[in-house]
Amino acid sequence: MSIELYWGSGSTPAWRVLLALAVKNLPYTSHLLSFSAGDTRKPEFRALNPRGKVPTLKDGDLVINESLAILAYLDSAYPDVPLFGRTPAETGAVWRYVMEFESHGNPTISAVARPLLFGTLAADEQKVREGVSALHAELDTLAERVASGWMVGGAISAADIVWYCGLQQLVRAATRPAAEGLDLGVWPLATRWPAVVRWANAIEALPGYDATVPPHWREGAAPSPERTV
Numbered sequence: 265m266s267i268e269l270y271w272g273s274g275s276t277p278a279w280r281v282l283l284a285l286a287v288k289n290l291p292y293t294s295h296l297l298s299f300s301a302g303d304t305r306k307p308e309f310r311a312l313n314p315r316g317k318v319p320t321l322k323d324g325d326l327v328i329n330e331s332l333a334i335l336a337y338l339d340s341a342y343p344d345v346p347l348f349g350r351t352p353a354e355t356g357a358v359w360r361y362v363m364e365f366e367s368h369g370n371p372t373i374s375a376v377a378r379p380l381l382f383g384t385l386a387a388d389e390q391k392v393r394e395g396v397s398a399l400h401a402e403l404d405t406l407a408e409r410v411a412s413g414w415m416v417g418g419a420i421s422a423a424d425i426v427w428y429c430g431l432q433q434l435v436r437a438a439t440r441p442a443a444e445g446l447d448l449g450v451w452p453l454a455t456r457w458p459a460v461v462r463w464a465n466a467i468e469a470l471p472g473y474d475a476t477v478p479p480h481w482r483e484g485a486a487p488s489p490e491r492t493v
């Protein structure tokens with residue numbers, strides 16, 4: 265089979281797939297779409313994904329949309345370096361943490377990060393301030409889960425990948441100049457959550473990691489968690 269990935273720079277769902285491909289050491293053809301050029305609205309891409317969202321993965325004639333569906337597909341098709349656990353108990357734990365991110369981590373991070381990233385802070389500042397304690401609670405929980413390394417079973421899994429990409433969105437927002445007066449208490453992460461930084465370091469040390477970093481984040485990019493230690 266030959267894998268093709270349609271993705272966009274800065275899309276955390278797309279970053280999940282890029283990391284999964286790196287962890288599994290799978291070669292693929294990259295199609296980097298430009299949001300600003302409207303690539304996700306073009307008919308040729310809509311033919312693959314009618315919702316016009318990245319990531320989209322092709323494997324031969326098979327087309328898969330939705331990042332979590334893509335991770336599950338890759339794990340089934342290419343089981344080497346499993347991402348959803350090695351035992352039924354691990355599989356349950358990985359899915360639990362993945363879905364906790366979708367249901368709790370992501371909305372909590374987004375409530376604080378999106379107004380900073382998308383320039384709506386003036387309208388949403390009160391909501392951002394109200395979201396800080398919930399955000400700290402999510403980071404506390406993450407820190408507990410990575411205190412001794414990977415989240416599940418002593419190996420990287422989809423749970424680590426999903427939480428890491430979400431954390432990166434938060435780091436990027438928290439290091440924006442506009443965040444300075446907000447007292448988010450998030451940056452530098454190592455002050456309160458050193459275990460999270462150690463865990464992020466381990467992901468960033470993976471072979472192939474560098475190629476997954478969103479291209480437009482590289483230059484003038486927000487500091488990575490690794491640079492705090």
Ligand SMILES: N[C@@H](CCC(=O)N[C@@H](CS)C(=O)NCC(=O)O)C(=O)O
Nearest residue numbers: 275276277304316317318319330331
């Ligand atoms: N639930 C989807 C979310 C995909 C998504 O929202 N992608 C955004 C980028 S983060 C996108 O492609 N937006 C393009 C657009 O709306 O034009 C997944 O996990 O794959």
